[in-house]
Amino acid sequence: MAPSIVRQLSNICQLLCCSFFSLFPRLLVTFLTTWGFYSLVGISVTAYSCVPRFLFIATAGIFYVLSTVAYFQTVRVGGGSPIDLPGFHIRASDPIDAQLPPNVDLNVTAKENGKMRFCNKCQCWKPDRTHHCSTCHRCILRMDHHCPWFATCIGYRNHKFFLLFLIYVTGLCFVCFLASSYAVYDCLYRPKSFIIVPLNWVALFIVSAVMGLAVGVFASYSVYLSLCNKTVLENLETIRYKTSLPTEAFRYREAPSSKSLGNIFDLGWRENLRQVMGERYWQWPLPLTFRERGGSASSRDGTSFPINREIYEMAQNLASTENELLQQQYNYRHNQRMQMRGESPQPGSQYRNNNSSFQGPTQYQRSPDQSSDDFYDDDLGYYNNPKQVESIPLTRGL
Ligand SMILES: [Zn+2]
Ligand SMILES: [Zn+2]
Numbered sequence: 578m579a580p581s582i583v584r585q586l587s588n589i590c591q592l593l594c595c596s597f598f599s600l601f602p603r604l605l606v607t608f609l610t611t612w613g614f615y616s617l618v619g620i621s622v623t624a625y626s627c628v629p630r631f632l633f634i635a636t637a638g639i640f641y642v643l644s645t646v647a648y649f650q651t652v653r654v655g656g657g658s659p660i661d662l663p664g665f666h667i668r669a670s671d672p673i674d675a676q677l678p679p680n681v682d683l684n685v686t687a688k689e690n691g692k693m694r695f696c697n698k699c700q701c702w703k704p705d706r707t708h709h710c711s712t713c714h715r716c717i718l719r720m721d722h723h724c725p726w727f728a729t730c731i732g733y734r735n736h737k738f739f740l741l742f743l744i745y746v747t748g749l750c751f752v753c754f755l756a757s758s759y760a761v762y763d764c765l766y767r768p769k770s771f772i773i774v775p776l777n778w779v780a781l782f783i784v785s786a787v788m789g790l791a792v793g794v795f796a797s798y799s800v801y802l803s804l805c806n807k808t809v810l811e812n813l814e815t816i817r818y819k820t821s822l823p824t825e826a827f828r829y830r831e832a833p834s835s836k837s838l839g840n841i842f843d844l845g846w847r848e849n850l851r852q853v854m855g856e857r858y859w860q861w862p863l864p865l866t867f868r869e870r871g872g873s874a875s876s877r878d879g880t881s882f883p884i885n886r887e888i889y890e891m892a893q894n895l896a897s898t899e900n901e902l903l904q905q906q907y908n909y910r911h912n913q914r915m916q917m918r919g920e921s922p923q924p925g926s927q928y929r930n931n932n933s934s935f936q937g938p939t940q941y942q943r944s945p946d947q948s949s950d951d952f953y954d955d956d957l958g959y960y961n962n963p964k965q966v967e968s969i970p971l972t973r974g975l
Contacts, residue, residue: 599728606648606726609788610749614641616781617753624760637752644745647738647864648727654866656710656717656732657879659701665880666701678702682881685818685841685889704880706733706842708810718879722809733879736853740803741864743796750789757782806842806849811835818892833892841888852882 617637621630659665664679678693679702686705687693694703699716703709708720710730719733731739761782764774802812816835835841843849854861915921 602726602728603652607645609784610641610644610648610746613749613753613781613785614638616777617756620756620760620778620781624763625756633752633756637749637756640745640749640752643862643864644742644749647742647745650738650864650866651727651731651735651742652729654735654738656720656730656736657734658699658715658717658732659704659707659880660699660715662878662880664702665704666699668700679880681705683884684881685884686816705882706808706811707880719808719882720810736803737855738864740796740799740853741862743792743799747789747793747796750785750792753781753785754789757785803853804846804849805840806844806852807840811840816841833895838888838891838895839885841884841892842882843885843888844883848883 614637618634621633625633662679667676678695681693681704684693684705694707695701696703696709696716698709698714701716703716704718706719707716709716710720710723712723713730717730717732719736721731721736721739723730724739727739729735757778761774761778764778799809802809818833818835818838818841844852850861855867857867860867
């Protein structure tokens with residue numbers, strides 16, 4: 578068989594597998610919610626009188642419709658990727674000028690050299706809170722996690738719909754559990770005309786209890802993270818804010834990070850929820866996209882986020898302390914060497930680092946003529962002749 582035919586067959590198989598793995602969970606979730614609502618209607622009509630019947634069907638109907646819309650909105654909208662934004666995706670044919678990182682309001686999780694992070698797999702710039710998904714094979718803005726039940730990533734654009742789906746499905750499960758548990762109990766323990774409990778009722782009782790518990794716990798966890806303005810990934814790992822010194826050179830234990838300073842994106846629960854759910858309260862329960870988000874362009878497209886000024890100032894103070902410590906260490910060693918040579922220390926020759934502010938995080942780089950041995954002090958574990966090369970504004974990636 579010709580190699581081209583084998584390659585084509587392999588591609589078709591891969592495509593079919595991908596389609597199956599993305600279609601199956603979507604069909605399963607749709608089937609479960611539809612079956613749950615259908616069974617509840619059956620139970621309500623058979624086992625309940627007029628008023629509770631209406632209440633059960635109306636409440637479950639609202640939860641069913643809203644959860645279904647939220648589910649398909651989550652899948653349709655997707656998490657959002659910087660690849661789709663102008664200026665973030667780099668092509669080999671682009672001129673050098675176009676390959677610079679784009680302007681964003683703020684970039685607090687840049688690399689240690691101050692540049693915006695870059696994804697080599699997608700060939701795109703990675704703004705704050707963006708991560709590469711190995712399942713979707715693309716970078717996702719404000720990535721929360723990859724959810725196999727949706728066969729897509731949860732990110733900046735569909736996080737609201739994801740949260741709403743979890744909340745509404747928990748509500749649907751609760752109503753189904755309430756209706757089925759009482760109906761099953763009524764069948765078993767009260768002598769009536771019918772003795773056999775319908776299998777559908779028992780199945781609904783078990784499935785709604787298990788699913789309600791599992792989804793409810795995850796919904797509570799997701800709401801809690803949203804109140805703290807954290808994603809699942811950010812809750813699992815420490816975010817390093819742009820450090821003022823290379824960590825391998827200066828082992829300062831309190832380097833600015835979410836572990837030592839707290840979450841720099843936390844603006845209080847009300848503002849945190851507003852960032853996910855929408856500007857106005859009446860928009861929060863609706864699984865619809867509203868295009869009136871305030872702020873600048875980069876804060877609207879998920880490439881930058883407002884920060885907590887208190888934590889920002891703490892990071893500034895920490896960077897300033899680091900710089901002072903480094904200056905004192907340099908001065909001490911410089912004086913020691915002068916004394917060993919029998920020379921008197923010259924105040925003018927002392928190392929000065931005037932930029933001790935976090936606004937322009939001090940960047941220390943090895944100059945081309947320096948060997949690694951005379952730059953790094955193995956005994957003390959820090960650079961013995963730090964050279965301030967450039968001060969990179971925090972507001973720019975480069
Ligand atoms: Zn990527
Ligand atoms: Zn993904």
